[in-house]
Amino acid sequence: MKQISITDEKQSEKAGRKTLLKICLTSLFAALTAAGAFIAIPIGPVPIVLQNLLALLSGLVLGPLWGGAAVGLFLLAGLLNLPVFAGGTGGIARFAGPTGGFLFGYFLMAILAGFIAGEPRIGKKTSPLRIIIAVIAGLLVVYVPGVIWLKARTGYDWIKALTAGFVPFLPGDALKGLGAVLIAPRLRKTAADILES
DSSP, rough: HHHHHHHHHHHHHHHHHHHHHHHHHHHHHHHHHGGGGGGGOOOOOSOEHHHHHHHHHHHHHHHHHHHHHHHHHHHHHHTTOSSOOOTTTTTTHHHHSSHHHHHHHHHHHHHHHHHHHHOTTTTTTOOHHHHHHHHHHHHHTTTHHHHHHHHHHHHOOOHHHHHHTTTTGGGHHHHHHHHHHHHHHHHHHHHHHHHOO
């Protein structure tokens, strides 16, 4: 009876440690996404940023739940007026402005990419095709709420909204996507090693 109690205690301790590590990784990815705010190129109502790559990696590396939590934490920091959005800004006005849909899109991106890629596990390799599909789907899903909200807030017609909020970002997103495809498998392995150690 005592042996079962000790075993249960060890399993409980291991589960608590794993949860704490997930919280730490979630916080790290939220902080990295926030740091990406300082790399922004203004080209109109929607700037070119590094944050979408970091939000994408949150989902790819941590899976849908914890990756979504990382982006949610980042968005919460912005909502609380911390300077985590493009150009070092924050506040509720950013959600109401023309780029608000893209911010919500980051959350969808992390969840969708994480869902497609799956949870990282030791000894379980994710196929390159699955990572590629997760990256493409994640990058594209941002534009659904992004362009719709941009159109609603600016009064643009669909052509102008797509021209301002979608077309100029495709080459950069292709490069970011390639980067994510190349580094995500290594980061997933590292995360799995940390969580299962």
